[in-house]
Amino acid sequence: xxxxxxxxxxxxxxxxxxxxxxxxxxxxxxxxxxxxxxxxxxxxxxxxxxxxxxxxxxxxxxxxxxxxxxxxxxxxxxxxxxxxxxxxxxxxxxxxxxxxxxxxxxxxxxxxxxxxxxxxxxxxxxxxxxxxxxxxxxxxxxxxxxxxxxxxxxxxxxxxxxxxxxxxxxxxxxxxxxxx
Numbered sequence: 001x002x003x004x005x006x007x008x009x010x011x012x013x014x015x016x017x018x019x020x021x022x023x024x025x026x027x028x029x030x031x032x033x034x035x036x037x038x039x040x041x042x043x044x045x046x047x048x049x050x051x052x053x054x055x056x057x058x059x060x061x062x063x064x065x066x067x068x069x070x071x072x073x074x075x076x077x078x079x080x081x082x083x084x085x086x087x088x089x090x091x092x093x094x095x096x097x098x099x100x101x102x103x104x105x106x107x108x109x110x111x112x113x114x115x116x117x118x119x120x121x122x123x124x125x126x127x128x129x130x131x132x133x134x135x136x137x138x139x140x141x142x143x144x145x146x147x148x149x150x151x152x153x154x155x156x157x158x159x160x161x162x163x164x165x166x167x168x169x170x171x172x173x174x175x176x177x178x179x180x
């Protein structure tokens with residue numbers, strides 16, 4: 001499959017709007033624990049605030065040149081202060097378990113139906129991890145998977161992340177990995 005992978009600046013994050021909204025709908029469709037939490041989650045409430053609050057952002061889009069360069073997948077990864085993961089919504093991990101001031105997070109990851117199982121996810125994952133590894137002062141990496149999304153959970157486990165704990169009564173599973 002001939003796809004175009006492009007690292008885009010955060011100013012062009014708008015390119016991910018439709019897929020981010022599709023991701024929220026997909027997660028809601030999979031959720032068995034409080035799926036209504038997704039009702040207010042979308043590009044404007046999830047991705048934009050995360051970009052604004054992060055210290056460093058990394059966004060990769062995947063475009064299909066046979067469909068007028070339609071964005072068919074994206075990954076959003078960031079470096080943020082660890083305190084950013086303790087807010088009014090939830091405390092995502094025990095802050096004292098992270099020795100450094102900042103953490104890496106593979107924050108959003110979505111591939112449209114029809115483009116899965118072609119290695120797109122592995123390539124995006126590898127690009128994100130390579131980027132995260134350029135920050136020598138960051139040792140802890142996190143991924144947060146929504147309940148019901150067993151495929152994503154198993155994908156991250158195959159990639160070396162381990163389940164740390166659940167939050168919000170099982171609504172989110174926290175996976176963790178440390179710099180190698």
